[in-house]
């Protein structure tokens with residue numbers, strides 16, 4: 001059992017405990033303690049794979065088999081992982097705050113497996129495919145190789161947002177609204193370098209919202225956030241929720 005952390009700001013505890021409108025933004029660092037690789041850390045996916053060969057429309061056009069092989073591997077990897085205390089702490093926040101929005105860049109669905117329901121998946125999800133021709137969506141359970149649309153025979157692609165592609169504007173607008181009206185925003189486990197997700201926290205700051213960053217390393221948000229706690233999301237968020245809401 002880890003000793004309780006002493007570096008959680010009293011204001012963070014009070015803002016979460018009193019929050020009437022809470023938003024949480026997460027990145028790959030929140031799933032790291034579940035065993036899911038991050039993208040830019042020392043063992044990050046982009047250290048061993050080239051994004052332009054695997055996560056762009058051109059990559060899919062040039063070699064759909066290679067892209068599907070990588071995404072099937074990522075999906076199997078996350079299916080073998082379990083939610084960690086960070087996911088569970090965020091699910092507890094949702095139970096306690098009526099106006100709650102979780103905005104995740106993660107595509108692993110571990111938040112949903114931890115019980116989170118009001119989740120905006122900015123970058124899509126690994127577990128479904130979308131037809132390049134008719135946009136039909138299908139679950140990938142049990143699928144292998146290049147996936148073909150059952151409706152139109154078109155080539156199906158992973159239901160994720162690739163580099164160079166736009167996010168779903170309705171999801172993005174809802175995320176901005178949630179951050180803009182929040183009295184407390186927690187940004188956890190993200191390097192804050194990928195747009196437009198990296199701009200969302202400023203919608204809260206511009207409206208005098210309290211912004212707590214929780215990350216293993218400093219990011220471009222550090223210094224602008226009201227408070228930053230450098231540490232593991234699983235440890236920090238679990239302790240923060242205990243201090244704000246009491247034992248589970």
Ligand code: APR
Nearest residue numbers: 027028029032038039040105189190191215216217232233
């Ligand atoms: N607890 C907290 N933070 C952690 C932990 C942990 N246990 N482990 C790693 N981190 C931090 C790292 O310090 C890093 O700053 O998590 C961050 C992960 O950053 P990235 O790997 O860049 O992941 P993310 O910010 O989610 O990337 C955004 O980039 O490649 C695209 O679409 C992909 O959604 C992804 C987007």
